[in-house]
Amino acid sequence: MAKVLVVTSGKGGVGKTTSTAAIGAALAQSGKNVVVVDFDVGLRNLDLVMGAERRVVFDLINVVQGDAKLSQALIRDKRVDTLSILPASQTRDKDALTPDGVARVIAELREKFDWVVCDSPAGIEKGAQMAMYHADEAVVVTNPEVSSVRDSDRIIGMLDSTTLRAKNGQKIDKHLLLTRYDPARAARGEMLRTEDVLEILSIPLLGIIPESEEVLRASNLGSPVTLSNPESAPARAYFDAVRRLQGETLEMSVPSDRKGLFGKWFKWRVA
Amino acid sequence: MSLLSFFTRKNSAPVARDRLQILLAHERSNGEGQSELIAKLREEILEVIARHVTIDRDKVQVKLDRGASVSTLEIDIEVPGLKLAGVRANGAATAAVEKPAPVEKPEGEDDAEPETASH
Numbered sequence: 001m002a003k004v005l006v007v008t009s010g011k012g013g014v015g016k017t018t019s020t021a022a023i024g025a026a027l028a029q030s031g032k033n034v035v036v037v038d039f040d041v042g043l044r045n046l047d048l049v050m051g052a053e054r055r056v057v058f059d060l061i062n063v064v065q066g067d068a069k070l071s072q073a074l075i076r077d078k079r080v081d082t083l084s085i086l087p088a089s090q091t092r093d094k095d096a097l098t099p100d101g102v103a104r105v106i107a108e109l110r111e112k113f114d115w116v117v118c119d120s121p122a123g124i125e126k127g128a129q130m131a132m133y134h135a136d137e138a139v140v141v142t143n144p145e146v147s148s149v150r151d152s153d154r155i156i157g158m159l160d161s162t163t164l165r166a167k168n169g170q171k172i173d174k175h176l177l178l179t180r181y182d183p184a185r186a187a188r189g190e191m192l193r194t195e196d197v198l199e200i201l202s203i204p205l206l207g208i209i210p211e212s213e214e215v216l217r218a219s220n221l222g223s224p225v226t227l228s229n230p231e232s233a234p235a236r237a238y239f240d241a242v243r244r245l246q247g248e249t250l251e252m253s254v255p256s257d258r259k260g261l262f263g264k265w266f267k268w269r270v271a
Numbered sequence: 272m273s274l275l276s277f278f279t280r281k282n283s284a285p286v287a288r289d290r291l292q293i294l295l296a297h298e299r300s301n302g303e304g305q306s307e308l309i310a311k312l313r314e315e316i317l318e319v320i321a322r323h324v325t326i327d328r329d330k331v332q333v334k335l336d337r338g339a340s341v342s343t344l345e346i347d348i349e350v351p352g353l354k355l356a357g358v359r360a361n362g363a364a365t366a367a368v369e370k371p372a373p374v375e376k377p378e379g380e381d382d383a384e385p386e387t388a389s390h
Contacts, residue, residue: 146287153295189282196288200295 002110005117005157008159010151012122014143015179018215018225020119022235024141025224026242028083032114034157035074037086039131040121041097044088051078051222052085061089064101069107079098079227082201085114086111094127106134122160132163137173139206143180144192152176152201175206177241181212183254207241209234233257297337309335309344316346324350 007020017040024036038046041061047053052075058068061085070086077083086109089096110114120131132138138159142152156174161196165172178194185191198205209215214232218225233255240250296387320326330349336342 146291149291150294150298153298157299186284190285192287196284200288200291214334 002113003115003137004110004135005115005137006120006132007117007121007139007141008128008132008155009141009148010122010124010128010155011143011148013105014141014148014200015209015215016047016122016141017049017119017153018219019116019139019141019179019209019238020046020117021224022218022226022238023242023245024085024115024117025077025080025083026226026238027117028077028080028117029152029226029230030242030246031082032113033082034115035084035086035109035113035116036117036119037109038088038119039118039127041088041092041094041127042090042122044090045165046119047075047085047087048222049219050085050224052087053222056087059087059089060105061092063105064097066101070105070112078099079223094125094130095119097127097130099130099133102130102133124154126187128155129158129162132159135159135163135172136165137175139175139177139245140201140203141177141179142197142201144178144182144186144194144197146192149192149197149200156201156203174203175202175245176203177206177209179209180211181208181254183256205252206244207237207240208252209237210256212257214257293337293339296339297342309333312344313346320348320350326350365372 005023007016007023008017017038020036024034028034036046036050038044039060040046044059047056055075058073060073062068063070063073072181074084074086074196077085106116117223118131118135121127140152140155140159142148159172159174160166163172176198178197181194182191186193193206210233211230214225214234218228221228225232226238229235230239234269236255240255244248313331317326317328317331326348332345332347332383334347336345
């Protein structure tokens with residue numbers, strides 16, 4: 001049965017779009033049929049991060065309003081043929097997303113794909129609520145930093161109260177994805193540790209993505225990091241996160257790019 | 272940064288954790304009601320005081336300090352030329368709020384209890 005996953009955070013700039021691209025691609029690389037949907041109407045960027053910006057003809061709003069068919073708006077990824085992207089509109093505003101229209105599009109996507117990964121806009125307003133409304137599961141992207149943790153707490157509250165599942169008295173599975181994590185700084189007491197964030201937010205940990213130059217390199221190239229450099233530390237962290245998302249139990253560790261003698265020292269393990 | 276301050280510099284992550292824990296405990300229990308509550312308290316307390324003494328509404332300061340177990344709400348009211356007996360001569364009224372316990376009334380008041388016990 002298809003799963004709708006929302007990637008959300010409240011705060012902007014913590015890595016929602018990067019994570020949507022990486023998780024969507026990693027799921028597709030494991031053989032699943034995946035669509036990544038950009039809900040950031042007016043500020044679309046998922047197409048750019050995925051390297052599909054020059055192939056956008058129709059968008060989510062066109063489909064929601066019935067001006068284009070879903071099949072016309074979906075863009076098939078050139079690298080992984082089980083991966084598609086549904087871009088957001090760059091010119092319209094969020095009010096063009098009607099609840100009925102979004103419900104219809106999500107229902108249609110559920111029939112075509114195994115995973116529907118929704119990239120939420122920042123904030124807690126209509127766009128973000130629309131992105132999470134139909135979700136079965138949520139990935140809450142959080143940086144180990146006070147404002148990000150506070151906003152994540154707020155978003156977790158909304159996931160438990162304003163989504164369709166919440167309204168039907170069902171649970172929505174929430175997963176914490178800690179991004180831009182620096183284990184060395186956390187060990188020195190300069191950055192919130194994984195345990196601190198977990199204790200405060202109390203939702204299960206999906207993965208820890210280390211701070212890495214590879215993430216910027218991937219977006220420069222227009223490729224999810226799991227495709228641009230699958231051996232890199234952040235890519236390995238995303239692959240692990242995706243395996244956990246599919247029900248596997250893996251030991252939690254923060255992958256590192258450092259090699260050689262120091263490699264062992266920097267293979268940080270987390271409780 | 273001097274060598275001494277380098278060695279004595281306190282770790283910042285535990286501070287971040289403690290601040291977040293206190294803040295979120297309040298945000299989760301109060302949500303949107305918090306700022307409304309302060310405004311309501313302010314209005315009702317001023318109303319009671321104004322019944323007995325003349326006060327300048329621009330010279331009222333409301334301060335809130337959220338703590339882990341006890342929060343304090345400080346309301347500082349400047350009372351020019353105090354005329355009435357029964358109100359303290361220094362002219363300052365301080366109300367302490369201990370959550371979730373009800374609000375202690377400022378001294379010298381007997382009625383017009385602020386409706387805060389339910390928050």
